[in-house]
Amino acid sequence: MSTTKKPSREDIDLFRRSIGPVRKLGSDTAAPHRRPPAPRPRTDRNDSGQLGDPGFSDGSRGEPVSASDTLYFARPGLQLRLLQRLRRGQLPVGAELDMHGMTLAIAQQEIIRFISRSRDHNIRCVRIIHGKGYGSREQAPVLKNSLNSWLRQHPDVLAFSSTRPEHGGTGAVHVLLRSRR
Numbered sequence: 001m002s003t004t005k006k007p008s009r010e011d012i013d014l015f016r017r018s019i020g021p022v023r024k025l026g027s028d029t030a031a032p033h034r035r036p037p038a039p040r041p042r043t044d045r046n047d048s049g050q051l052g053d054p055g056f057s058d059g060s061r062g063e064p065v066s067a068s069d070t071l072y073f074a075r076p077g078l079q080l081r082l083l084q085r086l087r088r089g090q091l092p093v094g095a096e097l098d099m100h101g102m103t104l105a106i107a108q109q110e111i112i113r114f115i116s117r118s119r120d121h122n123i124r125c126v127r128i129i130h131g132k133g134y135g136s137r138e139q140a141p142v143l144k145n146s147l148n149s150w151l152r153q154h155p156d157v158l159a160f161s162s163t164r165p166e167h168g169g170t171g172a173v174h175v176l177l178r179s180r181r
Contacts, residue, residue: 067132067141071148071173074159078176082159086125086176089164093174094123099130099143107143108150115156119180127163129172144171151175 007015065071074083085091097114099107111128118126133141151157151173159176163169 064140064145065148067134067144068170070162070170071144072161073148073152073157078159082176083161086159086174087161089167089174091125091174091176093125093127094118094121096127096129099128099147102143104142104146107146111147111150111154115154115175115177119156119177122180124177124179126175126177127167127172128175129168132171147173 072087082091095114095118097110099110102110114126114128128147130143130147131141133144136142151160156178157175158178160173163172163174167174
């Protein structure tokens with residue numbers, strides 16, 4: 001049994017006068033609060049629909065690397081354990097790009113597009129296969145040297161490292177991307 005008393009007629013009248021006129025709602029459920037998505041800068045496109053100039057240098061800066069050299073780069077402030085997991089190949093790879101047979105111009109466009117798509121899909125770690133450059137006319141790995149320079153210049157790349165032998169060794173890199181916020 002309920003021990004609460006029903007309000008008197010006077011109490012009901014007093015309550016209605018104090019809240020004023022009311023109108024009935026069509027629904028008693030509220031829409032859930034949703035945070036608006038973070039703004040994303042648009043990719044510049046020229047009239048032909050190609051990506052604009054990314055502003056990368058030609059890759060000739062710095063010491064050239066050979067086919068057997070291990071690549072490694074990390075921006076300051078990253079956690080040591082995260083970098084160790086990247087170097088050991090322990091981070092889950094969400095996407096892969098194979099650059100075999102690409103020219104430098106096409107490779108540069110594909111790198112920009114690949115990193116942008118990966119970030120849009122919230123992928124944090126990707127693998128890029130550049131090859132070792134044994135078939136190069138210059139007797140040096142052209143794509144590997146250029147990729148080494150481009151990834152260091154890309155603002156969304158936090159770190160990269162040559163992969164373990166079972167994933168391509170010095171012919172591929174694992175890249176850690178900045179998270180989308």
